Amino acid sequence: MVLDLLLIGLAVTLFPLPVMAFVLVLASPRGVRKGLVFILAWVACLVLVITLVLVLTGGTPPAPRSPPSVAALWASLLFGVGLVGYGVYRWRRVRRGAAAPKASEEAPATAHEGASLWSAAALAVLLQPWGMVGAAAATVVQADLSEAGSFVALAAFCLVATSSLLAMELSMVFAPERSANVLMGLHGWLRRHKEPAVIGVCLALGLWLISRGLYQLA
Template identity: 35%
Template sequence: MGEAIGAVLPLAVGVSLSPIPIIAVVLMLATPGGRTNGITFVLGWVVGLAVVGTIVLLVSGGAGANDGGGPAPWVGIVKLVLGVGLVALSVVQWRRRPREGDATLPAWMTTIDTFTPVKAAGLGLGLSAVNPKNLLITVGAAAAIAQTGAGAGGAAVALAVFVVLATIGPAVPLIIDVALGDRSAVALTGLRGWMAAHNTAIMCVLLVLIGVKLIGDGVTVLTT
């Protein structure tokens, strides 16, 4: 179990530091009923990560090791494909980056003040389970757990650790809001501005680092 938890830690950090979900929660907190929407967003986020990870683990079943006790070849192939996909995604995002000084954010962020708790939960679910970057990393995390050959209990604990750590980023604005109350506005505005300005750079660095790690892991599995 310890090996499985260690394998998902860097992947969880990559999901947790996604700028767009963090900015979305910050914007929600500035609207009427924002704290409720922020909480339901985070709950949707957790459900999305848990569902994707669980599906991958169920599909992998007991296929986490070969006859010699090492990782099955499919694990190496999956990691290699995911790693290449993340690196390719980083290249695409970098080439599409906005011009300097133009911190363009998704158009749906302009409608956040109209969100209901249900819509906020759906957004959290979508950004964690459907967003290509997070989907690829979560699948990679589940594959890493399967690679260790951990039992059902150990795999469940490792996935839970991944989900919790991957949720810290989107939950930070809520923690700041609760801890500072009315004084949180300045801190949250600064956080939103910084992450919006550096969104593409943060994402590309994370994608490349995690992609290279997955490629290396995949090559290791396939050549041993």
């Protein structure tokens, strides 16, 4: 469970779409404050999903090969298939030369100038990579709250999944002028390389989930 959660958390924090939007949030008026709200809403989504799973399981993992355990494995496998399918879809769009950003992807980011604190929170919810978070939820089913290691693993997942946002937020707090230039450079780089990054993250995590799911179901 620990390795799976860390890999999923790494994929979440490296996913370029929320990172690009967060850079623009930080660059807007009162950007640091809006960035903090964005991060709080982001973490709240992760904590809510984890809490819902733990409530359903009672904090005790289902017995191996039991229907709930098998259902969680199938859910993780299906999330993996979905991520691979999404990665292949984006790759085919690039091959067809149709990789121009969709309005639904760019509009939230480009509308940052007039964003309020509530808008920043809503943006965090909308841009959460929910397929990856769903895969994490299927993994959290294995958490055993009677063991301290499970708490550490869950906290580590939330921290890793938020680490890129935290790093950018702290950089703007302690070195705003220097960080602003660096972050806008990062945004420009991501705009140019967004498609390969999205495809790579989705395919890598999706194939891992599929291989792990097939192995455990065999």
